[in-house]
Amino acid sequence: MLLLHVRGPTGWQDLYAGHQTFVDAAKALGLIEDSTIWVNTILEALSGLPTFRRRLNWVAVLFATAGILDASSVLDRVLQDSRSLLTPRAMLHQGLDVVRQYVLTRMELVFRLHGVDPGTFKSSCERLGLPNPIGFIMPNEDIIEAEFNAGDYGQRMWSELMQDQPDQNDTADGPMTKEQYAAKDADFSAKMNAKQLSFIEAVCASVDARRKNNLEPSKQLFMLTGDGGTGKTFTYNALIAKLKAQRSCRLIATASTGIAAELLFEGATLHSKLRVPLDIDEGTLPMLDYESDSAKILRALEVLIIDEISITDKNVVLYVDKLLRSIDVERKDKQFGEKIVIFGGDWKQLLPVAESSAAPGLDNVNRSYWLSVKTTHWFCNGQVNIHRLTTNMRVLGDQEDYRRLLKTWGTGVTVRASATDDRRRPYVQLEPSLCVNTEQALIEHVFGNALVDPLSNIEQLRGSAILCPLNKDTFKMNTEIMSRILLPVRPGEQRTEQVYLSVDTVDPDSPMDILALNVADRYIENIYGKTP
Template structure:
């Protein structure tokens, strides 16, 4: 589903004016406006009210059927679709997310419709329907608590605490202590190179000593940082210890065993200033998890603002009761690559962006630097590995305009005849027509760009090449704190990302 956008209205930025924009509170006129902006070629009001040959009773019904406004049936369809792909635990998390962020109109009906799918794993080992329902409720209660919500706020079945088998253990601790260690990850320690082994042993010694320490694993992409992290996590988790693995980005978190984004895991405020703290208390499950952790890992820390890292330290000093020790005396390992994207500072100057990096934090001086300089990803091509180092370090020669010339053998030469993009697609996706249904083929290659406009152009052309009927999804865009309807829906629809997502049916 296309991502929705919410525009935050700035205080005193927009003067009041005559309201000529129809809003949803105006009923039929608003839904007619939505239709006229999305459905072309209609010749009459009756034609506008016709969907797939069926005449609807109202414009409201039409926009609901076409998916142009948010409705409870869409949440229902989302859960139905997820049932075909996701495990019951993932369905329970999706249900909790819907309760918190989507404000369904009939929570009880949604619960009754999807309880069976959400409880499938519990029903295999329990025959009592009440016990099964209670276990699902307890799971969802814990998920809601991690999002800062109380299950009592929602019209669901009352919880019977006698079915709680966690004996009061915090959900965060239970989740971390039950992470299974992959046998492949256990064997990684024996394959570490010299630099990785030095870092591994130093971190291991610090954790075993229990005195705490702060490290920064510094290395460009391909140097084996993730390999090192997985070896460390497997070592400690294999010994029954609790580790907390986080990254700045969701993509990196997905390849880290038990990984979460740092903002989600540590409850770091999105809008953060100097001196801030994380949004968890001393009595919370998060605080208990951090006190029990042998190692806290934060990858891609170079991409986050220093204030976020300092907020974690402030909170850890508070919950550990050790105000004069970095991170309350815990062992914390940061990792990153300062060649990559630096922290995003809205409309910030170069100086402001640099000031936001962790290199400008008072914590940086006390971090032990662990350097990885051997490129494991292209170890069979030492020339290219050296080339990447020279580019990243700024020592590669440039032309008179300061540009770096790429080697011809890694370029698709431009011809200027309007088909350069087609040639690039053919080069990266050879024989696309015959392989578009092969998931291994599609996920093993990608075209990257530094600009969203180029990405949109490439995606549009790729989708046009796919066979089958095109499916179109629309987002639901709204402006916060805009009771007078100053922001027309079509204006919000045209903000990036666009409200229309086109996908091939296969």
């Protein structure tokens, strides 16, 4: 590493650069992170958490996700500086080795409950660069229960591990228990419409049939689709709650993206949960060890949800099919290893990203569609039970006509081919009532008389905007709008130049989302909305 960054070294001393070790030299050059910042961050965060369990949870999640290079050293420094934050009072006089094992055992439990697979290592701790917790063993049945019933399993294990400090066993953190899922199920059931109920009942019937070993292939695959706002995510979570609460179903909920996965109960990305390689094609073969913990979990799996399927490369789904067959010898000849698979999403949204060489002979328009899951034999042969949600839960009653109009544009109903364009580019034909002929007319339509007396029409101005496709149009429109802003002039006074000051201080009491509140000042000061 130093040889790549130190210019013209003639000997080892040039690499040491006055430091005792190569590691110290690399830290001085910023090539390796200094663990001190991690130690200080952890200590500061732990001081604000009320119980041992919450602190241990927080530390474990940090080590699992932050990629700390010298994890073992960082943990030891935290325990040396402030062991009272992670251990009970009775252990304050114990040696570092005893305290370390106390913490590692509990961190290992957190890792397992959050799906950190040891892989070829002895433990999840060892995989993350931490010492191996001595004596921590998870039987096969515990591995499966920790995956599919993490809430109740975690509560039971934490009660055993924290029996010396029951007041520190804070149950606020962690996955939901069966009791909590039952409460969610009761809440969801009262809010679902007929089509949502029909979908959930169909899936539950297939789960029951599978447990009786009489599941028909025609009732194994499902697709939940619908426009944005029809309640697809709501329905997934309602299904998860019902299957967990009433059937203790072994279910994994995934999505193509992390943001979509966060919206699902115990959701995760498909790639992380099923160990799907990032670089994949139709010939990629599963490499999961048959005796690994992940394989044991997938063999026990009953239901798999894959949300946002429209942007998923079909090779990923084909790989999942091969994977689920490969880890279950008894079901290797059945699609998806006879797991019930639920696809979800809206086909009108983004298609997979396609490279030019992905589909020889296809034009740019069709390459992405060729990679879509919709072109697989399951969809082409009608093997997927499609349930379509149609009631838009976000649209108010008086907005329904406008929603339908937007849908006609989005689905191409009003698209026409231009006869005057040699390239025959399609265009969307809008209703005449929605069009204006000049930029001046557009400004008048959007802002009306508010520009004449802006101080009296602040709310109207705040809620009005013109979206321009090009930056040059943005500058032009803003210049025209600013020239129209006038303040009332008293009789006998002459109109003079007026200077307007922008308010660029974020209101901490605003009901806006926290991410919106954290916007940088330079963005607020930029009236064009253009990235500086």
